[in-house]
Amino acid sequence: xxxxxxxxxxxxxxxxxxxxxxxxxxxxxxxxxxxxxxxxxxxxxxxxxxxxxxxxxxxxxxxxxxxxxxxxxxxxxxxxxxxxxxxxxxxxxxxxxxxxxxxxxxxxxxxxxxxxxxxxxxxxxxxxxxxxxxxxxxxxxxxxxxxxxxxxxxxxxxxxxxxxxxxxxxxxxxxxxxxxxxxxxxxxxxxxxxxxxxxxxxxxxxxxxxxxxxxxxxxxxxxxxxxxxxxxxxxxxxxxxxxxxxxxxxxxxxx
Amino acid sequence: xxxxxxxxxxxxxxxxxxxxxxxxxxxxxxxxxxxxxxxxxxxxxxxxxxxxxxxxxxxxxxxxxxxxxxxxxxxxxxxxxxxxxxxxxxxxxxxxxxxxxxxxxxxxxxxxxxxxxxxxxxxxxxxxxxxxxxxxxxxxxxxxxxxxxxxxxxxxxxxxxxxxxxxxxxxxxxxxxxxxxxxxxxxxxxxxxxxxxxxxxxxxxxxxxxxxxxxxxxxxxxxxxxxxxxxxxxxxxxxxxxxxxxxxxxxxxxxxxxxxxxxxxxxxxxxxxxxxxxxxxxxxxxxxxxxxxxxxxxxxxxxxxxxxxxxxxxxxxxxxxxxxxxxxxxxxxxxxxxxxxxxxxxxxxxxxxxxxxxxxxxxxxxxxxxxxxxxxxxxxxxxxxxxxxxxxxxxxxxxxxxxxxxxxxxxxxxxxxxxxxxxxxxxxxxxxxxxxxxxxxxxxxxxxxxxxxxxxxxxxxxxxxxxxxxxxxxxxxxxxxxxxxxxxxxxxxxxxxxxxxxxxxxxxxxxxxxxxxxxxxxxxxxxxxxxxxxxxxxxxxxxxxxxxxxxxxxxxxxxxxxxxxxxxxxxxxxxxxxxxxxxxxxxxxxxxxxxxxxxxxxxxxxxxxxxxxxxxxxxxxxxxxxxxxxxxxxxxxxxxxxxxxxxxxxxxxxxxxxxxxxxxxx
Numbered sequence: 001x002x003x004x005x006x007x008x009x010x011x012x013x014x015x016x017x018x019x020x021x022x023x024x025x026x027x028x029x030x031x032x033x034x035x036x037x038x039x040x041x042x043x044x045x046x047x048x049x050x051x052x053x054x055x056x057x058x059x060x061x062x063x064x065x066x067x068x069x070x071x072x073x074x075x076x077x078x079x080x081x082x083x084x085x086x087x088x089x090x091x092x093x094x095x096x097x098x099x100x101x102x103x104x105x106x107x108x109x110x111x112x113x114x115x116x117x118x119x120x121x122x123x124x125x126x127x128x129x130x131x132x133x134x135x136x137x138x139x140x141x142x143x144x145x146x147x148x149x150x151x152x153x154x155x156x157x158x159x160x161x162x163x164x165x166x167x168x169x170x171x172x173x174x175x176x177x178x179x180x181x182x183x184x185x186x187x188x189x190x191x192x193x194x195x196x197x198x199x200x201x202x203x204x205x206x207x208x209x210x211x212x213x214x215x216x217x218x219x220x221x222x223x224x225x226x227x228x229x230x231x232x233x234x235x236x237x238x239x240x241x242x243x244x245x246x247x248x249x250x251x252x253x254x255x
Numbered sequence: 256x257x258x259x260x261x262x263x264x265x266x267x268x269x270x271x272x273x274x275x276x277x278x279x280x281x282x283x284x285x286x287x288x289x290x291x292x293x294x295x296x297x298x299x300x301x302x303x304x305x306x307x308x309x310x311x312x313x314x315x316x317x318x319x320x321x322x323x324x325x326x327x328x329x330x331x332x333x334x335x336x337x338x339x340x341x342x343x344x345x346x347x348x349x350x351x352x353x354x355x356x357x358x359x360x361x362x363x364x365x366x367x368x369x370x371x372x373x374x375x376x377x378x379x380x381x382x383x384x385x386x387x388x389x390x391x392x393x394x395x396x397x398x399x400x401x402x403x404x405x406x407x408x409x410x411x412x413x414x415x416x417x418x419x420x421x422x423x424x425x426x427x428x429x430x431x432x433x434x435x436x437x438x439x440x441x442x443x444x445x446x447x448x449x450x451x452x453x454x455x456x457x458x459x460x461x462x463x464x465x466x467x468x469x470x471x472x473x474x475x476x477x478x479x480x481x482x483x484x485x486x487x488x489x490x491x492x493x494x495x496x497x498x499x500x501x502x503x504x505x506x507x508x509x510x511x512x513x514x515x516x517x518x519x520x521x522x523x524x525x526x527x528x529x530x531x532x533x534x535x536x537x538x539x540x541x542x543x544x545x546x547x548x549x550x551x552x553x554x555x556x557x558x559x560x561x562x563x564x565x566x567x568x569x570x571x572x573x574x575x576x577x578x579x580x581x582x583x584x585x586x587x588x589x590x591x592x593x594x595x596x597x598x599x600x601x602x603x604x605x606x607x608x609x610x611x612x613x614x615x616x617x618x619x620x621x622x623x624x625x626x627x628x629x630x631x632x633x634x635x636x637x638x639x640x641x642x643x644x645x646x647x648x649x650x651x652x653x654x655x656x657x658x659x660x661x662x663x664x665x666x667x668x669x670x671x672x673x674x675x676x677x678x679x680x681x682x683x684x685x686x687x688x689x690x691x692x693x694x695x696x697x698x699x700x701x702x703x704x705x706x707x708x709x710x711x712x713x714x715x716x717x718x719x720x721x722x723x724x725x726x727x728x729x730x731x732x733x734x735x736x737x738x739x740x741x742x743x744x745x746x747x748x749x750x751x752x753x754x755x756x757x758x759x760x761x762x763x764x765x766x767x768x769x770x771x772x773x774x775x776x777x778x779x780x781x782x783x784x785x786x787x788x789x790x791x792x793x794x795x796x797x798x799x800x801x802x803x804x805x806x807x808x809x810x811x812x813x814x815x816x817x818x819x820x821x822x823x824x825x826x827x828x829x830x831x832x833x834x835x836x837x838x839x840x841x842x843x844x845x846x847x848x849x850x851x852x853x854x855x856x857x858x859x860x861x862x863x864x865x866x867x868x869x870x871x872x873x874x875x876x877x878x879x880x881x882x883x884x885x886x887x888x889x890x891x892x893x894x895x896x897x898x899x900x901x902x903x904x905x906x907x908x909x910x911x912x913x914x915x916x917x918x919x920x921x
Contacts, residue, residue, distance in 0.1 A: 051758065055545075078760035089755035091748040093560045102744045106761035109741065113765045117742040149560035167759055 002029025002201040003064030003080065003170045010049050010059030012042070012227075019045040020056070021227040027220075029064075029171065029203035032193060034214045034235065036207070037224035038248050043207045044086050046224065047173050051083050052076050063171055078110045080170030084160045084177055086207075092149035096140060096159050099148050100131040103163035134166035137192050153180035161189070165196050174206045178213055186210060190217045211249065215239060223248060262509040264391040270504020271404035272459055273531075276481035277488070277496045278408060279455030284490055286448035287339040289350055290671045292620075292678070292806075293357035295478030297335075297453055298460030299471040300361050301327035303369055305461045306376060306469045316379035323461055328454030336449035340442065341861040346558055347670035349860040351618045352813030356856030358475065359810045362803065363849025365471045371797070373470035380465075400462050407455065408497045415493065420444065472796060472803070479682050480507070482675055483531030486538040489546045499534070506530045521697060525687050532683045539664040539676055547668050559863075561817050573820070580724055584717040591835055592716035597788040598831040599723035603730040603781030605812055605823035605830075607774040610734055612809070613817040614743065615770045616750030617665055618674035620805055621681035622778050624688070627800035628654040629779025630792035631694040634701035643706035643713075647726070650783045651776040658775025659768055666764045669753070681802045689794030699795045703786040713787075723784050730777055734819050737773060746770055807849055810856035 005027040012020040020042040027033040035043055049056040052073035061068040061076075068076045077083075091099050104127045109115035119127065135141040138158045143151065148159055157180050164172055174193075178186045190213050197204060208214050214221065214235065221238035223231040225247040231238055238244050276298065284290050291297075301323045308319035338357070342350050380399055384392025415421040460474060467473050480503055487499025510527035517523060539547070564572070583595055608622045629650040636646035657680075664676035689695050705714040706722075713722040737743045748756050749763050756763060785799055786792035794800055811830050816822035833839040834848065844851075 053754075074757045074760050074762050077758050083758050085754070085758075089752040089758070091751040091755065093558070093747055093751050094744065098744060099748075102748045103755075103759045105741055106745060106748065106756050106759035109745070110760050110762060113769070116745055116761070116766050117740060117769065119741050147560045147563065163759075 002203060004029045004062075005050070005081070005171050005203060005205060006060075006062040007046075007050055008060045008062075010046065010056050010061070012045050012049050012054055012056045018227050020049060020224075022058075023224065023227065023229045025205070025222050025229065025232075027171070027203050027205040030197060030201045031219045032197055032204045032206060032217045034206055034208060034218035034221040034238075035224060036209070036211075036214060036221060036238075036244075036248060041224040042227040043224055044175055045227075047083060047175055047207065050076075050173060051081060074110075077107070077169075080168075081173070082164050082167055082169030082171070083173040084164050084175055086175040086179075088153075088156050088160055090148050090156055090160060090163075093147065095145050095147055096151070096162075097131060097135065097144040099159055100134055100163045100166045101127050103167050104130050107167045107169075130166045130168070131162075134162040137165065137195070138162040139188055154182060154185050157181055158185070158189070161192065165192070169202060171203045171205070174204060174208075176207055176209065178208060178210050186213055189213070193217055211239065258512065259509055261391065262512065263505060264388050264393060264397070266505030266508035267501060268397045268400055268504070269508055270501035271401040272462060273480045273484050273500035273504050274404045274408055274497050275400075275455050275459040275462070276478060277484035277500050278404075278411060278493065279452035279459075280478075280481055281485050281488060281490055281493065281496050282411065282448050282455070283335070283339070283452035284485075287336075287343070287445055289339040289342055289354065290490075290675070291335065291357075291452075292351065292354040292674075293335075293361060294452075294456050294481070295475035296358045296361035296365075296471065297327055297331055297456040298463070298478070299469075299474035300331070300365060301457035301460035302464040302469045302474060303365050303471070305464055306369075306374055309379065310376055320379075320461055324454055324457045327460070328457035329450055331457070332450035332453030333446065335453055336442075336446045338857070338861065339445065339449060341864040343864075345860060345864065346616075347674075348612055348616060348618055349558070349813070351620075351671065351674045352809060353857050353860035355620070355806050356810045356813065356853045356860065358853070359803075359807050359849050359856065360853025362471045362475065363847065363853060367846045367850065369469070371472070373468040373473060375468045376465055378465040396465075403458070405497075408493060411451075412493050476682055476686070476802075479535070479679055480504075480531040482679060483534040483538075486535045486542075486675075489538075489542065503531050503534055521690060525690065529683050529687055532679045535679050536664075536676065539668060539672060544667050547672055558817070576821075576824075577728070584720050589716050592720050593788050594832055594835050596716070596720040596723040597785060598827045599720070599727040600781050600784035600788065601808075601831050602727050602824050602827040603784060604778050605808060605815075605826045606730050606734050606820065607777035607781065608808060608812055609817075609819060609823045609826075610737065610777070611770060611774045612812065613822075614738060614750060614819065615746040615767070616670075616753075617767065617770070618670070618677065618809070619661070619771075619774065620674055620678040620809060621661060621684065621802075622774075622808060623782070623800045623802070623805040624681045624684040625654045625657055625775040625778035626782025626785065627684065627689065627694065627792070627794060628657055628775075629782035630703060630786035630800065631689075631701055631794070632779070633783040633786065634703045634792055635693070637704055637706075638702065643708050647780060647783050651780040654775040654779025654782075655772045658771040658773075661775075662768045662771035665767045665771065678802075681805055685794070685796075685800075685802050689800070695792065695794035699798070700791055700793045702791050703783065704790055705787050719787060723787075726780060726784055730780065731820050733773070733777065737770075738819050742766060742769065807852055810852050813856040814852075814859040 005025070007023070007025045010020055010023045011018065023042070023046055025033070025035065025046070035046065037043055045054065048054040049059070050061050052068070052071060052075075056069070059069070063079060063081050066079055068079065068081065091102055094102060105119065108123060108127065109119070132141070135144060138161055140155060140158045140162060143155060148156060151159065157177060161177060164174070178189055181189055193204060194217055196202070206214070206218065218235045221233065221235050222229055223238060223244050230247055231241055231244050233241070239249070276294065280291060280294050304323035304326055305319050308314045308322050309316050314322070338353060342353055345353070378396060380394070380396040382394045382396055384394055385398060386393055463474065463477070467477070481500070483503050484496050484500035487502070488496030507527055507530050510530065511524065514523050514527055584592055587595060604622055604626050607625075608619060611617050611619045632650040632653040633646045636649060637643065641649070661677055661680050665673045689699065690697065695701050705719050707713065708722060711721070712718045745756065745761060745766055749766065753763060782792070782800070792798070792800070808826070808830065811826045812822065815826035815829065834845055838844065
């Protein structure tokens with residue numbers, strides 16, 4: 001079952017600086033929505049506001065029928081709002097497979113004290129199955145026993161993605177997930193995302209600078225500039241918009 | 256009320272000293288992100304310098320004062336600034352290891368040179384009252400301290416609030432690169448802060464010397480008062496820090512007169528002296544976590560993962576180790592066996608510390624306090640003829656509530672504040688807890704006799720060694736089980752990236768408490784085994800459960816590695832065993848052991864930032880990087896696509912468009 005992410009009128013201030021200004025984004029479940037904009041536009045701050053990493057001064061965050069504002073970030077994740085990070089947050093001392101399994105285990109155990117110490121055989125089987133599937137889909141099953149801290153940036157990005165899609169989130173926020181990937185990895189990456197959305201019905205909101213990838217996978221795009229949403233529309237409309245070109249894309253066109 | 260007013264001037268005088276120490280602490284933390292656990296040791300070193308110049312060398316006191324402040328304040332400040340710069344991108348754990356290393360280094364050096372006893376000296380400022388304030392005669396000494404401290408506080412406040420350089424000083428932690436673009440040199444700003452902060456520590460040490468005597472242990476403990484004041488100021492606000500210091504100073508002066516009316520017990524009498532710790536703990540419990548964020552952690556790099564071995568290699572390694580340990584009594588003279596048994600006892604405590612520090616990323620500076628609780632509990636139970644194994648188990652269990660108590664700040668706060676809380680707990684345990692009848696009592700000692708157990712005579716050296724080995728193996732098994740369990744994976748994940756764990760929905764509160772409870776249980780058991788070696792446990796400053804021992808253990812574990820079993824064993828051997836073998840059994844080594852431990856801990860903490868490998872490669876042209884890759888120009892020639900990649904990477908930060916440069920890479 002797909003759920004929508006409905007973020008309304010979010011404002012985040014740091015002292016006198018308004019990082020996100022009255023931003024409203026509606027990302028439909030079962031689709032991939034893009035959030036683009038120049039560096040410093042407030043994209044990561046917007047994600048942080050959605051996931052509870054910072055405290056917005058105003059606005060609401062709704063996942064499906066559930067209001068999330070005011071809840072801790074772990075609660076929001078437990079209710080299905082997952083994310084990846086611009087600066088990768090991996091469990092560096094664990095192996096690739098342990099990273100993915102631990103992500104799923106963290107989600108399933110949540111705040112159950114016993115769940116954090118012990119997993120039933122059935123739960124372990126679920127975790128192992130989901131992890132194996134995700135590693136396979138991301139094309140990194142062969143790296144399973146390697147320590148994550150020893151991997152290249154591109155491989156680490158894929159581990160982070162595998163961990164995110166292995167975990168049964170209802171909606172994913174991906175923050176510049178393709179940076180560090182080469183061309184073939186980026187192509188494969190796009191396919192993993194579209195397949196995952198098709199198969200599970202989850203929604204994805206993606207921050208990305210790679211406009212080719214964005215044009216290939218996103219149905220709708222929101223453009224953020226100086227903390228304000230300056231444009232929203234279908235991908236084709238957005239990439240052809242003069243406003244978006246002036247603020248972000250420049251004169252070159254996306255093939 | 257009139258009684259309170261009587262104590263007000265002395266409270267302000269004490270508060271002024273706390274102000275000076277706390278300001279130095281806050282100043283350096285605010286500007287470098289490095290919380291200086293050696294701040295008290297700097298104060299103590301300055302006091303020893305003053306004693307050396309004034310009393311032993313016969314200099315005039317102003318010259319001795321100036322020389323001490325120059326050497327420790329300016330010289331020490333410059334050294335500390337370099338250290339802080341090298342630690343600027345180190346994980347919190349390594350920052351604590353480094354500053355505790357400096358503390359251990361200075362403390363051991365001063366003790367080695369001047370001995371452990373408190374050195375008393377005459378006051379150098381007149382104590383004749385200049386004028387009376389009520390019944391309180393204000394002396395030149397009081398007036399100097401108060402005016403200097405408050406004057407410094409006011410000057411600092413205006414510096415930070417009113418000057419461009421002051422504002423830049425605070426910004427240096429958050430973004431040194433951005434600051435350097437504003438024509439302000441971050442290094443110069445940071446250097447100035449460290450010199451001023453260290454001068455405050457040095458001056459407070461010299462101010463305190465005539466009152467408290469010159470004692471490294473006393474002065475280090477006194478710094479906890481400054482921690483309390485700094486906590487009131489949320490380790491950031493100078494006016495609140497001054498208010499906190501004054502409040503604590505007044506309470507410490509006034510409350511003893513009130514508790515005397517309540518009880519004559521030494522325990523109760525000691526309570527007011529620990530007001531700062533209580534203030535510290537209350538602040539950690541009630542101040543919203545968002546006001547106690549760690550500074551500088553945003554730039555921290557991760558620890559390099561340790562190399563892992565295959566399960567077979569690990570199994571063979573453990574089996575071989577166990578065989579060696581089992582044969583030791585047959586290869587070792589009876590006189591040395593106790594030292595080996597003691598080493599195994601310390602191994603248990605080191606393993607518990609390793610579980611906290613390396614497995615879960617939480618820092619404990621009170622591990623020997625848990626051990627003391629275990630040892631004291633066992634002593635009481637064995638006096639009542641409880642069977643040894645039952646007493647051992649209960650001793651570990653009794654230590655658990657202490658672990659749970661200490662973990663409360665760990666639930667709310669992170670990193671450095673947990674270390675500060677555990678340091679405070681260790682001090683209050685030593686000053687109050689150890690004196691209670693349920694621990695060591697007024698005698699500071701309790702018998703912990705070796706047992707006869709399951710038909711084995713553990714009262715002999717060999718018998719007790721095997722008992723220690725048995726318990727140590729059990730402890731190792733516990734560590735390995737925890738590490739291999741879901742809890743272990745979650746703890747290691749929490750250590751690597753609490754943010755990612757949080758983003759996957761895990762509530763880390765429970766696991767933080769659980770790991771503290773397991774570690775305190777193990778430390779409690781380890782304490783019993785350590786106490787069984789001499790047959791008694793002592794809570795005295797010279798005993799094994801002294802706060803200093805906890806600090807030295809952190810330093811030793813810091814350079815012994817991050818493996819769950821072998822590193823604690825290496826740490827225990829270095830800490831307890833090597834001193835009975837040449838060349839380490841010399842008087843010099845035993846005297847300067849702590850100095851070497853401290854130096855080693857600092858070196859390990861700053862090693863990654865020293866980049867010795869690449870320095871050697873550049874200097875000697877024999878580094879492995881150069882051999883592997885050849886000269887930079889040559890490497891570029893081997894990869895003609897490099898310029899294209901660089902351009903593509905630069906574009907990637909901005910939109911990557913087909914036909915706009917990225918096309919070459921795609």
